[in-house]
Amino acid sequence: MSYYPKSQVKTDLYTKGGQFQLKSTKQEYIGYYWKNSKGEIYTKKNPNVGGSESLEIIPQVSLPTSNAVTYVEGNTIYNLIKRKDTTKLLLIPTYSKPSPTDQDYTIGNFIRYFSKKINENVYIEISKDTYNKFNQKNQKYDYKSYLVFQLTWTISGESIKVNNTNKNIVSLTEYNYKIQGLGAYLKFNYLEFYK
Numbered sequence: 001m002s003y004y005p006k007s008q009v010k011t012d013l014y015t016k017g018g019q020f021q022l023k024s025t026k027q028e029y030i031g032y033y034w035k036n037s038k039g040e041i042y043t044k045k046n047p048n049v050g051g052s053e054s055l056e057i058i059p060q061v062s063l064p065t066s067n068a069v070t071y072v073e074g075n076t077i078y079n080l081i082k083r084k085d086t087t088k089l090l091l092i093p094t095y096s097k098p099s100p101t102d103q104d105y106t107i108g109n110f111i112r113y114f115s116k117k118i119n120e121n122v123y124i125e126i127s128k129d130t131y132n133k134f135n136q137k138n139q140k141y142d143y144k145s146y147l148v149f150q151l152t153w154t155i156s157g158e159s160i161k162v163n164n165t166n167k168n169i170v171s172l173t174e175y176n177y178k179i180q181g182l183g184a185y186l187k188f189n190y191l192e193f194y195k
Helices: 068-081 102-107 128-135 159-176
Strands: 009-022 028-036 041-043 054-057 109-117 123-126 146-154
Touching: 102 109, 109 128, 123 128, 128 146, 146 159
Parallel strands: none
Antiparallel strands: 009 028, 009 054, 028 041, 041 054, 109 123, 109 146
16 A cells, blocks of 8 residues: 555545445445545555555436336336345335226215325325225335325215315315325315216
């Protein structure tokens, strides 16, 4: 190892991980490191400690958020870099458009199912099957990150009454679950599916 004057090195630096990898093996590095004035980075506390190995910055993968497919591909790359077990990735809710049956219209209502991200105001309408998987805390699903709920949606009768009934059920659901934004997600269209 070359000799460096004190002014040419920064010593006793520490990384908790996610920053550097060993140049030789590409393995993530956690621990003390030092760097010289050329920007070269090495393991150990300083250049005087033997067995120092060369480090490099872990390449960052940019993850576009606008395209879900690209995001998943980006996530796969990220997991490979971090050497994570991708077989343990949990399923998240996916959109499912409901379709009331003739029998539903005869009865006058049907059940709609929704999920909301626990820490965000992000809603998505889901299928009964997805609702059941999350509600039953199925281990393959990311049930800890989502609130799932159902509501009875009126679809026939006098339009003013139908509108008010659905508006009230949305307000009541927001109140009961201490959530906001469900009405906005539904675009305040309380006559959706009405016949």
